[in-house]
Amino acid sequence: MPHALKTVWTEMVRPLLRRPPGLQVAALCCRAGEEGREVLLVTSRDTGRWVLPKGWPIDGKDAPGAALQEAWEEAGVRARSVAPRPIGRFTYAKRFDGGYEVPVEAQVFEVVVDSLARHYPEAGQRERIWVSPDRAAEMVDEPDLRSLLLTIQSPPDPDTADA
Numbered sequence: 001m002p003h004a005l006k007t008v009w010t011e012m013v014r015p016l017l018r019r020p021p022g023l024q025v026a027a028l029c030c031r032a033g034e035e036g037r038e039v040l041l042v043t044s045r046d047t048g049r050w051v052l053p054k055g056w057p058i059d060g061k062d063a064p065g066a067a068l069q070e071a072w073e074e075a076g077v078r079a080r081s082v083a084p085r086p087i088g089r090f091t092y093a094k095r096f097d098g099g100y101e102v103p104v105e106a107q108v109f110e111v112v113v114d115s116l117a118r119h120y121p122e123a124g125q126r127e128r129i130w131v132s133p134d135r136a137a138e139m140v141d142e143p144d145l146r147s148l149l150l151t152i153q154s155p156p157d158p159d160t161a162d163a
Contacts, residue, residue: 080112
């Protein structure tokens with residue numbers, strides 16, 4: 001009987017109790033640097049980890065528009081263009097006040113950056129840095145994001161993204 005209970009638990013009950021991942025949008029902000037493509041990382045407000053600008057969907061905005069909004073608020077990004085479809089995705093555990101975690105899937109939209117503002121909503125709460133995709137992959141904690149960054153090597157192509 002214990003084996004039967006374990007089977008029922010693992011194959012039927014536990015999957016029903018597992019929450020689906022929340023959905024966020026992320027901006028992979030890029031520019032052509034002197035030595036190739038560079039990506040923009042920002043620090044998270046709670047732990048200071050290096051991350052992409054990201055957040056929850058925003059009412060009245062499509063996913064690329066919400067990613068642009070997050071890039072503005074968290075990094076002061078003024079965009080030249082944003083990809084209309086995600087270039088990838090990554091998963092991570094979103095930690096909330098009180099210590100509980102929720103699985104989250106972030107859809108990543110490539111943003112070609114025109115410039116960075118000096119003054120933006122979260123300017124005093126985050127640091128930002130331009131680095132190569134390889135260096136960015138070393139700096140982030142999420143394995144899926146690390147893999148995505150390692151695939152980004154050529155300079156951003158504004159012709160493949162829509163404004």
